[in-house]
Amino acid sequence: MLSYLNKIADNFGPLGKKGIVSFERLGRSALFLLRVFQSIPFVFLRPWLFIQQLYSVGVLTIIIIFVAGTFVGMVLGLQGYNILVRFNSESSLGTMVGLTLVRELGPVVTALLFAGRAGSALTAELGLMKTTDQFSALEMMAVDPFKRVIAPRFLAGFFSMPLLAAIFSAVGIYGGYYVGVYLLGVDDGAYWAQMQKSVDFHEDFMNGVWKSIVFGFVATWIALFEGYDSVPTSEGIGRATTQSVVNASLAVLALNFILTALMLETS
Amino acid sequence: MSNLIEIRGLSFNHGFRVIFDNVDLDIERGKITAIMGPSGTGKTTLLKLISAQLTPRSGKVLVEGQNIHDLGQADLYEMRKRMGMLFQSGALLTDLNVFENVAYPLREHTTLDERMIRYLVLIKLHAVGLRGAAQLMPSELSGGMARRVALARAIVLDPMMIMYDEPFSGQDPISMGVLIKLIKTMNDNMDLTSIIVSHDVKEVSAIADYIYIISNGRIMEQGTPPALEETTSAWARQFLKGLPDGPVHFHYPAPDYNTDLFETE
Numbered sequence: 001m002l003s004y005l006n007k008i009a010d011n012f013g014p015l016g017k018k019g020i021v022s023f024e025r026l027g028r029s030a031l032f033l034l035r036v037f038q039s040i041p042f043v044f045l046r047p048w049l050f051i052q053q054l055y056s057v058g059v060l061t062i063i064i065i066f067v068a069g070t071f072v073g074m075v076l077g078l079q080g081y082n083i084l085v086r087f088n089s090e091s092s093l094g095t096m097v098g099l100t101l102v103r104e105l106g107p108v109v110t111a112l113l114f115a116g117r118a119g120s121a122l123t124a125e126l127g128l129m130k131t132t133d134q135f136s137a138l139e140m141m142a143v144d145p146f147k148r149v150i151a152p153r154f155l156a157g158f159f160s161m162p163l164l165a166a167i168f169s170a171v172g173i174y175g176g177y178y179v180g181v182y183l184l185g186v187d188d189g190a191y192w193a194q195m196q197k198s199v200d201f202h203e204d205f206m207n208g209v210w211k212s213i214v215f216g217f218v219a220t221w222i223a224l225f226e227g228y229d230s231v232p233t234s235e236g237i238g239r240a241t242t243q244s245v246v247n248a249s250l251a252v253l254a255l256n257f258i259l260t261a262l263m264l265e266t267s
Numbered sequence: 268m269s270n271l272i273e274i275r276g277l278s279f280n281h282g283f284r285v286i287f288d289n290v291d292l293d294i295e296r297g298k299i300t301a302i303m304g305p306s307g308t309g310k311t312t313l314l315k316l317i318s319a320q321l322t323p324r325s326g327k328v329l330v331e332g333q334n335i336h337d338l339g340q341a342d343l344y345e346m347r348k349r350m351g352m353l354f355q356s357g358a359l360l361t362d363l364n365v366f367e368n369v370a371y372p373l374r375e376h377t378t379l380d381e382r383m384i385r386y387l388v389l390i391k392l393h394a395v396g397l398r399g400a401a402q403l404m405p406s407e408l409s410g411g412m413a414r415r416v417a418l419a420r421a422i423v424l425d426p427m428m429i430m431y432d433e434p435f436s437g438q439d440p441i442s443m444g445v446l447i448k449l450i451k452t453m454n455d456n457m458d459l460t461s462i463i464v465s466h467d468v469k470e471v472s473a474i475a476d477y478i479y480i481i482s483n484g485r486i487m488e489q490g491t492p493p494a495l496e497e498t499t500s501a502w503a504r505q506f507l508k509g510l511p512d513g514p515v516h517f518h519y520p521a522p523d524y525n526t527d528l529f530e531t532e
Binding site for chain 1: 315318320344345347348350351352354355356358359361371372375376384417420441
């Protein structure tokens with residue numbers, strides 16, 4: 001009987017250990033976020049730290065957002081036209097492209113691309129700083145790495161995401177316009193007029209903005225924490241970078257469902 | 268007070284592994300004190316405990332009479348401005364060039380104008396022989412040069428003490444000679460107190476005023492380099508002479524050789 005129980009314990013032991021490790025990490029990530037919040041006022045005293053990061057996190061991501069937005073918009077134009085033309089309502093293409101981009105694809109695809117480009121770069125940078133003792137060196141120079149390194153990056157990610165999502169949606173709408181109006185012959189005026197009539201600023205546009213703010217917060221938090229908490233070896237940095245992209249992407253997709261449900265409930 | 272640092276009853280665990288068990292240790296002001304011991308005995312951990320990067324399980328680390336682990340962040344940072352540390356890798360900030368790395372503590376903690384910062388940085392870089400490398404990036408430096416830049420950065424605020432973590436490991440004979448000379452002259456000329464963590468017996472014995480040898484969480488032997496030459500401890504003798512066998516066995520504990528080779532299940 002005892003040996004039977006031991007066998008069960010052997011099987012469940014590692015599971016329990018994994019659970020404890022996961023909860024410990026969750027706790028550390030919450031404490032990490034708390035220290036980031038405490039360090040944010042310092043960034044306002046040294047705004048150039050924030051501006052530098054805004055460039056590397058935000059500006060350098062624009063090109064990928066621009067290209068992806070164009071193609072996503074073009075595909076939406078193509079698919080939308082082919083569906084709408086069956087019901088003789090291709091003039092509503094503007095509505096479809098606009099709503100899809102502003103409410104869903106703009107924030108979500110931008111967040112996924114952001115996690116892949118800027119998030120992975122942030123994780124790898126922080127992981128490398130940890131591996132090469134740069135955080136310890138800052139501490140020993142009486143400089144708080146949270147104030148000097150982490151908080152400016154967090155703010156840059158937080159502010160970049162809504163702007164990048166807006167660029168994605170704008171470019172996507174022009175992509176849809178190009179395919180729908182120029183290539184497939186949808187009426188120019190109808191494309192814009194239908195979009196203007198049916199996309200509501202508060203209901204649709206602001207919902208997209210709120211989503212991108214939440215995604216920016218979560219994706220940047222995960223990227224920075226994974227880098228800061230990485231095992232300081234080359235293998236550890238590799239694993240942290242992968243985890244950063246995977247966890248941020250899954251978090252964005254799951255949160256998107258929750259936020260959409262909440263927004264539809266309250267609208 | 269002749270001791271800058273006094274460690275009393277220091278115990279530290281890494282998980283379930285005991286790194287230090289009730290260790291007492293003094294660092295005399297103005298002297299070069301070496302902490303030696305085999306790899307993995309917690310020499311670097313000791314430096315991190317002295318600089319409060321780690322917190323002990325019990326015991327005190329008194330720096331100038333104050334327990335460094337009782338200080339709040341603001342007081343701790345004030346204390347650290349007076350402590351330099353040379354990391355094994357150099358730990359230079361990779362996005363800044365050599366000049367900016369050395370200028371970094373000045374820009375963070377002083378309101379000196381650009382002309383004065385340039386003046387101070389060039390003096391420190393000249394002291395380590397790298398004034399000509401001021402515009403190079405860390406990736407363009409050899410390991411020895413990176414450590415010398417890190418040394419210039421560590422002394423740029425004129426600290427009261429400096430801690431060296433394995434300064435000689437992986438260095439070619441010329442870089443090693445340069446570092447040994449620098450550590451000695453800086454300690455004597457800048458009124459510094461130096462702590463060197465190392466397992467390079469010959470190099471450390473040449474410049475250290477006092478040596479502690481630690482292993483298995485406690486101090487195995489201590490004394491001046493000439494006194495340690497005469498040690499009667501078999502363990503310390505094996506370590507200092509680099510003998511392959513002795514109290515520290517060549518073989519890792521294992522079952523009987525013949526049994527292991529020929530016994531089949």
